[in-house]
Amino acid sequence: MDEMTQLRELRADVPVPDRGALAPGRRRLTEAASPDRRGRRLRTDWRVAAAGAAAAITVAAVLGTQLGDAAAPARSGPASTAGTLRLDSPTEVLNRAADALEKQPAGPEPRDDQWIYTRTMQAAQDSQNGSSGVRFEYDPDNWVPYDNSAAAENGKDSDYRTARQAYRAADRLPDDPARLLAEVRTFYPTGDTAESPPEAEAQHSFRAIGLMAEAYPVPPAALARIYRAMATIPGVRVTDHLVKDAAGREAIAITRKEDGTHEQREILLDPHDFSYVGLRFVVTEDYEYALTDGKVKRQTIKFKAGQILTSDARTEAAVVDAKGEKP
Template sequence: MSAKQSRPTPAEHEELVQLLRVPSERDLPGRRHQILKDHLLRESRRAGGEGAGLRALPRRRLVLAAVPLAAGAVAAVTVATGGLLDRPSRAVASPAAAAPDAVASGRAGGGTASTPATVLLDRIATVAASRPAPVVRDGQYVYVVSTVAYSFQSDTDPVMRLEAPHRREIWHSVDGGRPGLLRVKGQDVELVTHPEDLPPQSRSGGKNHRPENASPTLNSPTYRYLESLPTDPEALLERIYRETAGSGPGPDEQAFVTIGDLLREQLAPPEVSAALYRAAARIPGVTVVEDSVDAAGRHGVAVARTHAGERTEWIFDKNTLEFLGERGVMVEDTAWAKAGQITATTAVLNRGISDKAGESSQRAN
């Protein structure tokens, strides 16, 4: 696929500009940057030849109005006020009794108390671990299709407004060794690594030597990378805190955001998925929302965390405990949004393994 085919139209370019215009003093710690759109904008401004490829960059969290989740727009907040609503999850040990490095990370350590959030996440983890592991070969792709809608601002309108929901498809190379593909709003964008990002011995001018992800990390994983993660929740959470130290709005919120990113547009082995859920149960401030709605209008129970007036919700089917999507909801009035306002909404429609970028797959989970 040529770079010419992948470049955004003027309308898409303007949308990206709107998504990226955020006042510098804003602090929206819970937001995940939709890195592919950000990169599209920067690539459209880059001077380069027809052969310039689009670089697959880490999913950094930046101070932006665009909130990456996975589904279409929802007009109103539907949150039940039953007994489990928004009860905080706390670690058993107090910060004073915890190890110094655990206190510095913001986590009390020492295990988790039996709260609504920890009980729910343990149930979700048990179900996730029981699912059969997909058969995955190098050269294949993790395929995720979703409906998404994100908030945006402009210089003339500081109020966040939710865009219209639209379909989003992405193909990630299983081993990172081939170009991936993003298909959104009628455009195909090839996801590759630029030669300067490769080790010297791997650099070549040929297209076949431009993989999607030459150096996978927590913020930019491949399926093979996820296979290598610890399945012990405590060890996994320690790794997340360690590798994300100094980034984002704070260690606990950054850990929650990192786990959400790993769950949303990737496919993890069952035992790793279970470990991620149990690791999330150890993050202070995790709560339960008894009724939430994804972008497809599906109701479910949510695991949530609130930071800086915004609540980020991971939504699960109440019966099967399958991950449905995510939602961002303001819980406080601010200069750019009102309490109850939806800041982002997504719904995962299919997730599986594909033999070829651009082709759909059989559902994996």
Template sequence: MIRKKSRREESLDHAELARLLPAPGDPHLSLDRHLLLEEHLMNEIQHTAPAPAPSRRAARRVLLIGVPVTAAALAGAFAFTALTGSGGSGPAAATPAPVEAPVVRIEPGSTAQLASTVERIAAAASARKTPEPGPGQYIYIKSEVSYLAVSHTDADESKAWVQPLHIREVWNSPDGKQGWLDEPGYKPKGGITLDSDVENSLNGPSYDYLKTLSTDPDALLKKIYKETKGQGNSPDQEAFATVGDLLREQLAPAKLNAALYRAAAKIPGVVLVEHAKDAAGREGIALARVDQQSGDRTEWIFDPKTYAYLGSRAVQVKQADGIKPGTVLECTAVLERAVVDAQKQRPGAQGTGA
């Protein structure tokens, strides 16, 4: 005898399922609900425990890469990006709206004059007098910066959006355990603490740690490759990025600076770019390398006469993430590098607690 399946045991077709199940809700949030969730998110961010010093990758890849958004949502998405990870407890200032990323001519890179130029940069670094921070003092770095906000909007996929150029000031104790960051518009008003008990390494070096590093370029490069193994897009790119991060918001002994430049020149893919411009508009020459995965070229820019480090720039050189070649994804300029007597004090205001 063949047993006939009951209706309950038979599979239901799509039409019948649609008839039996309740109609799906509208997934679109109302504006009020969206604002409520956004307010809750911002409160959660601002009331977290103080964050340690920002990671070395403070730039483009931490941000909203490749995320298409509507133009109307751009400012809100940017505000979220700028505030995430901030450790301040004060109210956040209004985040400036992002601007369209500049597009420049891609300058060719070459190894023809690389070795001789690096020697001149290293020699100038060795001869340059650098201040020696003592106990209770702070290393002060003032920069002008702009980083990528979003790669494009769904209204116009040909444009990338970046932060407007703005000032960023950092104070760090020589041992790296105490610090402060002030970045109006991108961190809570008054700034955030960078105090940290994290052990020093190449990923977050203090001045005291840098003093322990070898000034032999080969030994230094070997250590960099060893300590950054498995990080980044490739060993060579990570080694180059690590050296660059040591130049940006840190003070290093003169001989170590020279060794870092000589070590960088030994990394495969590093080239010399004859014309580059930092965030302050200063013209210079650059040591550069293309990240083969992301398609952008990081440039460390030096004064063509004094060979002093000026700042950095990242330029897209091949299409990737919807970003067209020539787009300037980030740009920095070191405006001041000094030793001061107190946290939040600025050069020229010694003893005033400015």
């Protein structure tokens, strides 16, 4: 039996979590793969804790190194709504993206009685048969009330915000990048305990602004301001070729190495309309991790530069009038 089948069977009797509950499990998986991480906030949720703890190392160890990144030269960058892009400067890419977004019309804010529909996918490599880019899904179709106030007040991940909260916060963000980043850090605060330690400002900014970019819906002009501010965060880079998201689509990767770790966070953008499409964590250098049962070393897991630890893709997002409705 392969690891993916074991993982599915392990959580077969676990209640299906919503997107807010899945986020802690995905972060926990990466925590297990990177034990020396500093500044990454640990989350807990009883609906995924059992599955996450047992499966984290297994999944992280088999995640792919070859999910099909398109290694095209930077000089022949993707064609987009902003023209052909050179993927050699995060400032150039993000400001061009912002220029294009500012030309898009803004629709009305969703009503409180409407729902946010999303479809998501994760990707891994099957270590048993060696095939790369094996894709699997957790509760891929998801509906959350736009005004999900009850859930927000009832034990959610501390990074959880309702779609309405995120929309209105994004719409109020100032033009000045420094002020914008300060407001985003306040909206998605850093930790203040030994289990969830505080992040350095740049890492906090990149994590928080990634959460804001991921929110749906966000007015185009607000997303433009978010991208302009993202470009000013110290340590931000852009991968000089298109990468593949968990759904196999080409994407622009805006990256920043996680402080004190062997990996980088990658915010993935559609190369044509610059919408948010996903998130990856990728190993930046070869390293080894000793897996123990608390006292005795049971196994040494080797990680290679370029290995994808986690990869999430949002393949659809829409505002709908009722739960169960699809666009």
